[in-house]
Amino acid sequence: MTVYITYSRVIGVLFLCLSCCYLYFGHQIPLDFWSEGEVFNARSMPYLIGISGIFVAIALILVPTHPTTTNVHQQWRELKQLSWLPTMGFALIIALYGLSLEYLGFIFCSSLFLFCSSAILGERRWLLMVVLSVSIVSAFALMIGWLGIYLAPGDLWMGWLDV
């Protein structure tokens, strides 16, 4: 019998490691004197989940996989054909959005996010991009304000105001 290395099995191995780590950190959960003697304490559920995770991961590694998932070469070819570069660019913009939101402020940062994301996805109508980004974010911010939710203007602008 041929044993294939499939992506499912690789995920199974990774999940086995994750479950072991989960059990280890579950065992590190601090318990007070009284909790240690209880039939069900803060560690009990993590133990149950961790052990179940180990069993299922081992089963995923050992059980013969479905014929459609065994062709690792075909899967690899399919994965290579995907548009990875714009996706990574989009992910980078989201990461930068998260990092700069409080500094640049909601309206400016969100408008910039919409503009840059559209540009990365291939949009080149610059004026339309600027108008849409700013108007959508401003309308949204107005509505949020109307609902009584406060959005801070951003550290950058607050600094300027202080000066």
Place this chain on the structure above:
Amino acid sequence: MFEGIIVGLSTVLTIQNLLLVFAGCLAGTLIGMLPGLGPISAIALMIPITYALDPASGMILLAGVYYGAIFGGSTSSILINAPGVAGTVATAFDGYPMAKQGKAGKALTIAAYASFAGGTLAAVFLVLLAPFLAELSLGFRSADYFMLMVLGLSLVSAFAAEGEHLKALLMTILGLMLATVGTDLTAGVQRFTFGRMDLIDGISFLLLAMGTFALAEAFMMVLKPNDDAHSRLPTTNLGLDREEVKEIAPVVGRSSVLGFLVGVLPGAGATIASFLAYGMERGIASSADKAKFGKGSLKGLAAPESANNAACTGSFVPLLTLGIPGSGTTAILLGSLIAYGIQPGPRLYIDQPEIFWSVIVSMYFGNMILLFLNLPLIPYIAKLLTIPRTFLIPLIGFFSLTGVYLVSFNPFDLQLMLYIAVCAVILRLLTFPMAPVLLGFILGGMLEDNLRRAITLSDGDASFLWERPTTLCLLILTVIALLSPLLRKIVKSVLSVLNDKRNVSRL
């Protein structure tokens, strides 16, 4: 009872109260469409307005907002795969594939009709069965709840493709693991926070739902630029033909009954109801129909939609008859009733029948108004999908990120959401289903609470699993649900062997 209905009708059928139902449904729908703002936020935002009204009118407005928000949540689930509330997660399973096939209008129409039917049928059950069911729901113990949650988790097989049940099970366990992150409220200790303050409150449902569904979907659209081209098709065909109505009518009936009964149980609510209804319909479907689930099945859309609306109505049973809020939303409704100086409970429909019956009667009118309000809007709502992808994808990203940020105002959540979305994309590319992660996450906390209670009451003895008939029945159902893929395989192989033998004997 008839006297009560007449009292309710006379209260609701005033121009002011009918306008309030309309305004509530409209506001709820619009707020519910925004990721991050579900029925709880919608009702909370409306409470200050109700102070200017009398109690009956105030409750009528809030009930309208509740239904509207649930329907609004379904709209974002169907159109952009962004379930803003847990109750509409199951709607996305078949609603979004329908939208991708250019049937967004039809999907929204089915959602509107199924919600209407579910809500209306449940309102009838509420009138007829409220006092009886309230007593019954109190008999549900923690062991029963625990087994109900396990049964809900065992339905993961409903989300797995043929032969890939282990992947679904693995994803459920991942969801359960994520649910344990944060502070254990019973012991007051931190679990899996690694000393980070940002994780003390755990991971929010919205963050996980937006990460695994909406943001991951935006990434998938960027990764496969040609894959979503068909969703730009015109959405002209909104109506349902006779065959389609025949197909979904029994599903709506069954799911409404199930949804209502689950909604009556305090703590269960619309989420479990929608998952159970989806799993039940897939379980009883023929193998041809079963293959359509997850790929745009009408039954797969109608079942959770009618169940979640029926459950919303069902959750009013413990609230109005016992004064026990069955969900977060009904807890806010309870708070607003108490603010009026009204104590819901067994004496509510004796002492203040106009409030009890006007809320129930307003449910009929609320559902009707919701239907008439939304049907004409569907072609315009569905047009959202015709926005060019260079603008649509950033917008999905923006609304998902903002929805999460507006709840916590913590930029760390945006980073965490990005990591979760990246992991979800990788797992989705390797055909791991994402729905079980959410199911495990939603049920994880309730599962632990009820297991803790049951096991403490039985002093560590596992006999609580089979001592009570309700628990035993649920246990048997769970075992059947877990073993059904294996049993199906065995039955198939036995049948094929028998067929082969028959063919040989014929030759």
